[in-house]
Amino acid sequence: MVRGKIEIKRIEDMTSRQVTFSKRRKGLLKKAHELSVLCDAQVAAIVFSQTGRLYDFASSDMQKMIDRCEIHRGEYFGAERLQKQQYVRELKNEMAIMMDKIEILQLHCRKLMGQDLDSCSVEELKEITTKIEKSLTIVRSRKAKLNEDNIEKLKAEIVAEREGLNERSRLRQMFQEQPLWMQSRSLESEKNAHSCSSGNMDLSDVETDLSIGFPQNRV
Structure with missing residues (x-):
């Protein structure tokens, strides 16, 4: 019979939780022992129950293994701390170099403006x-x-x-x-246009004449 997949979450029932803790604790310590024997590895396991009771396993002296663990932790975090310190020092050096360049450029600009020339x-x-x-x-x-x-x-x-x-x-x-007759016609046209636009002439009083050829004297 295939066992169903167990959802990993906190067991609400107190009795079930204690039973599960006891079984899994024994299995964990057993696996630690098997790992140390099969692989000739130094293994240590420390477990505290909900009530604060200690359960542990060590393939050798527990205190020595804890001390060794502390040494490795110090080396790891110490290396990380040194790396961060080195990074900060590099940033400070770059900042100092940039500030020196800025100061040199500012001094150069002042000299081009005719200032601070005594030291030149x-x-x-x-x-x-x-x-x-x-x-x-x-x-x-x-x-x-x-x-x-x-x-x-x-x-x-x-x-x-x-x-x-x-x-x-x-x-x-x-x-x-x-010719004079064309100029007079132009002037007359201008006068008529001016009179029409001013509104002082009645359109019924305007006499029109159509002729072909040279103009003749009117009676």
Whole structure:
């Protein structure tokens, strides 16, 4: 008959719990003894019951095995502690190096601004002068490029304005070269349009005439 799978959880019944503890304790200590014999291993097991009663097994002296366990625990946690300390030291060293670099860069920037130059040697001053001249060259080049762009933009605006003036002048000249009768017709059309828009003229009073050919004098 196949045994059912037992759910691992706290046994609520006190009697059942004590019976299970007794059986499993004996089985655990038996397995520890078998492991020590079969594998020639040093095995120790310590069990406290719910009431605080001690049950133990040791393949050799229990105290010696506990001392040995403490030594191994110290070595393990000691190595871990040393590793953490080493990591902290490395971080501190990296932080110190970064702070030194930042300080050097800040001092270099102050020197480029003309500050803290008393401690500079002749060679350092030459180096600073070279860097400043190089920076000025780059700035002047950028400024010249911007000026060229502005000049080209102004030239384009002037050309566009000149073309507009030429177009207006051409239209004015064309109007002046028109025959007098076309100019009078244009003026008359403008007057009529002005009168219509102002609302002072009755549309029924407007006389229209259609003619083909040259205009003739009206009676």
